[in-house]
Amino acid sequence: MPEFRARRTAAISVTAILTGLIPSGIAVLVLVGLAALARLARPTPPLDAAAARTLLGDDFPEAQIDRIWLADDGSSALARSGARALYLFRLGDAWVARDLAWTDAAAAPVRGGRLHLRLPGVSPRLARPVLAGWPPEPA
Amino acid sequence: MLEAPFDPVKLAVPFFILAILLEIGLGRLRLAKAEYEARDTLASLAMGLLRGVPALLTAGLVFAATVWAWEQRVFTVPFTAWWGWVAIFFLEDLTYYAFHRLSHERRLWWAAHVNHHSSQHYNLSTALRQTWTGSLVGTWILWLPLAFLGFSPAQIFIQQGISLVYQFWIHTEAVGRMPAWFEAVFNTPSHHRVHHARNPRYLDRNYAGILIIWDKLFGTFQAELDAEKPRYGLIRNLGSFNILTVAFHEWIAIARDLASARSLREVGSYLFGPPGWSPDGSRDTSESLRARWAARQAAASTPAE
Numbered sequence: 100m101p102e103f104r105a106r107r108t109a110a111i112s113v114t115a116i117l118t119g120l121i122p123s124g125i126a127v128l129v130l131v132g133l134a135a136l137a138r139l140a141r142p143t144p145p146l147d148a149a150a151a152r153t154l155l156g157d158d159f160p161e162a163q164i165d166r167i168w169l170a171d172d173g174s175s176a177l178a179r180s181g182a183r184a185l186y187l188f189r190l191g192d193a194w195v196a197r198d199l200a201w202t203d204a205a206a207a208p209v210r211g212g213r214l215h216l217r218l219p220g221v222s223p224r225l226a227r228p229v230l231a232g233w234p235p236e237p238a
Numbered sequence: 239m240l241e242a243p244f245d246p247v248k249l250a251v252p253f254f255i256l257a258i259l260l261e262i263g264l265g266r267l268r269l270a271k272a273e274y275e276a277r278d279t280l281a282s283l284a285m286g287l288l289r290g291v292p293a294l295l296t297a298g299l300v301f302a303a304t305v306w307a308w309e310q311r312v313f314t315v316p317f318t319a320w321w322g323w324v325a326i327f328f329l330e331d332l333t334y335y336a337f338h339r340l341s342h343e344r345r346l347w348w349a350a351h352v353n354h355h356s357s358q359h360y361n362l363s364t365a366l367r368q369t370w371t372g373s374l375v376g377t378w379i380l381w382l383p384l385a386f387l388g389f390s391p392a393q394i395f396i397q398q399g400i401s402l403v404y405q406f407w408i409h410t411e412a413v414g415r416m417p418a419w420f421e422a423v424f425n426t427p428s429h430h431r432v433h434h435a436r437n438p439r440y441l442d443r444n445y446a447g448i449l450i451i452w453d454k455l456f457g458t459f460q461a462e463l464d465a466e467k468p469r470y471g472l473i474r475n476l477g478s479f480n481i482l483t484v485a486f487h488e489w490i491a492i493a494r495d496l497a498s499a500r501s502l503r504e505v506g507s508y509l510f511g512p513p514g515w516s517p518d519g520s521r522d523t524s525e526s527l528r529a530r531w532a533a534r535q536a537a538a539s540t541p542a543e
Contacts, residue, residue, distance in 0.1 A: 116290065126255050127283040130363070133259065135276035137266040157469060160534065188477070191275040193358040195477045221487040222478040 140192035145173020152178075155185050158196035168230040175228045177204065177216070179235075186216060188226060209234060239317045240305060242392040246399030254406060258362045261412055270412035272361055277479040279363045284481050285353060286366030296373040303382060304391040313388035323397075326389050327448075330381070330397040334447035337380050339458070342442050342524075348513040349488035350375045356484050358471040360434055365409035370485045401447045405430075415462075425450045428462045435468030438531030441524040473514070473522060488513075 144150075148167050155164065155178055162180040169176050175188035184204035186197045197218045207216045213227040214234075265272025315322040341351035350371040357364045384394050405425070407413075413427040421428065425446040433444040443460035446453050453459035462468065476483060495508040500517075507515050514523035 116294075119290075120287065123251070123287050127280070127287055130255065130258055130262075130283060131276055131280045133262055134274040134279045134363075137262050137274065139262065139265045139272055139274040141273050141275075158474070161530065190358075190475075190477055191277055191479065192273070193275070193278075193471070193475070195475045197474065197477070218477075220474060220477070221490045222476060222480065222483045 143189055143192050143194070146170070146176050146187070146189075147173070148176075151176040151187055154194050155187055155196060158187075159185055159198065166235070168233050168235075170228040170230055172229070175226065175230075177214070177228065177230055177233075179204075186218065186226060188228070205235065239390045239392040242395045242399075244396070246396060246403050250403040250406070253403075254362070254366065257407065261362050261410060264412055272410070272412055273359055274361055274363070275359060278357055278359050279361075281479045281481050281484055282357055282359075282363040282367040285370070285484060286368050288481075289368040289370055292370045293373050296378075300373060300378045301391065303378070304385050304394065307382040307385035308388075308391055311386055311388040315388040315390070315393070317390055317393055322389065322393065326384065326393055326397045329384055329387070329389075330394065330401060331446075331448050332452060333380050333384065334398075334401055335445050335452040335456070337377050338445040338447065339456075340380075341377065342445065343512055344510055345488075345492065345513045345515065346509045347375055347377060349492055350377070352472065352488045352513075353484045355434060355472055356476050356487075358475055360409060360411055360431060360468070360470045362406065362409055364434070365406045367484070371489065404448045409434075421450075423449060423451060429453075429459075431468045431470075432460050432462050434470050436471055436473055437466060437469055438527045439463075439466060440468060441528055473527065 146154075146169055148169065151167050151169065152164055155162065155176075159180065162178075162183070162185060164185070165179045165181070167176055167178045175186070178185040178187070179201055182201050183198050184201045186199070186204075188195055197220060199217075199219055204216060207214055209215070212229050214230055216226040216228070218224060218226055261270070261272045262274060264270035265274065315325070338351075341347040350369050353369055354364075354367050357367055381394055381398070385391060408425055408427045408430040410427050411431065415421060415428045416424070416426045420426065425444070425448055429444045429446065429450050432440045435441075440460055443458055444450065444453050445458055450459065476487060478484075492508060496505055499505045499508060504517055507517075512523045512525065514521045514526070519526075
């Protein structure tokens with residue numbers, strides 16, 4: 100009997116959780132829909148070199164940027180800072196930055212015009228920008 | 239009393255929804271600052287919606303441990319005594335301060351808390367970007383002394399809920415600053431914007447739950463400066479809105495680090511050192527970021543010879 104009671108209690112708990120989750124899930128979707136309709140996202144115009152430098156400066160304030168390559172659609176940029184490559188990309192209405200060794204960036208393959216850049220960190224692992232003026236001329 | 243007669247968080251859910259609607263409406267009408275990105279909002283609200291599911295894994299253990307601690311209590315605080323509620327208000331808030339500071343300053347607990355800071359937005363939906371792994375890392379142990387003291391499990395649960403509900407409304411840019419007396423005593427949107435900022439000056443500051451006095455007392459207070467607008471998010475922001483990434487990215491990073499550890503000391507430091515610790519010091523911690531920022535500030539203010 101105690102086993103039966105425990106199982107019954109568990110079943111009731113799961114039912115209670117699902118009963119709570121369904122209306123809450125609907126409320127979440129309504130709120131997200133309204134947030135989208137309200138158009139309250141920040142403006143993120145296509146990157147130019149000055150904007151890319153400013154945004155990279157937020158994440159890498161000590162970096163001296165030697166050169167910047169901008170993506171054709173302005174959604175990302177790759178910069179060289181000495182032995183480091185700094186990569187900037189748009190996520191929603193915000194910007195995300197990563198750094199990696201310049202040698203890795205310079206050696207990354209280009210397929211179909213897209214640079215296949217392996218990024219450090221958990222997500223994303225791969226970026227595929229189309230960069231104007233890439234690859235750089237060998238020094 | 240073992241079981242709480244009500245759950246403040248459940249009672250507050252309609253208020254949460256109405257408040258978010260109000261913030262979106264005010265933002266749309268340009269009557270208040272409110273920035274929302276749909277996928278960011280979905281990630282935040284989904285984290286909040288599903289937070290209870292993983293917590294079920296440990297709910298029984300947490301409840302049993304709290305009841306056990308209460309059975310060993312030194313005093314008995316009557317559930318209906320007004321002074322008991324006054325006492326638990328202060329003691330629970332102090333416990334929250336300790337929990338929150340630990341959650342930022344030691345990586346194992348940061349891994350459970352980081353998701354709350356992973357949005358680059360600061361709006362009421364961010365408040366609901368709650369942890370999925372918090373109960374697994376045992377931070378609930380910090381609340382057991384309250385039960386030992388004599389506060390019932392129900393009373394502790396209710397006060398925790400009151401604190402969580404209070405902290406909802408401070409996740410907004412729609413409110414500038416509250417009256418000076420309020421800012422001096424309570425955690426406010428202004429104080430908590432500092433807490434969510436990744437500017438070096440603001441890192442690891444303002445851990446308060448309800449009362450900001452603990453930060454002032456323990457030296458972790460930083461006022462929001464008009465000259466330095468908070469930039470929200472992480473030192474290295476997430477590149478994804480996937481909620482599994484939001485919930486588990488730091489755990490994955492820890493696992494990778496542990497796999498590469500060369501000694502027990504490194505294992506210990508990867509788990510219990512400050513977030514950003516690395517054997518060769520090549521990664522940034524809050525302390526190193528702040529020190530380099532201070533050095534840059536000093537260099538900038540020193541006249542060139």
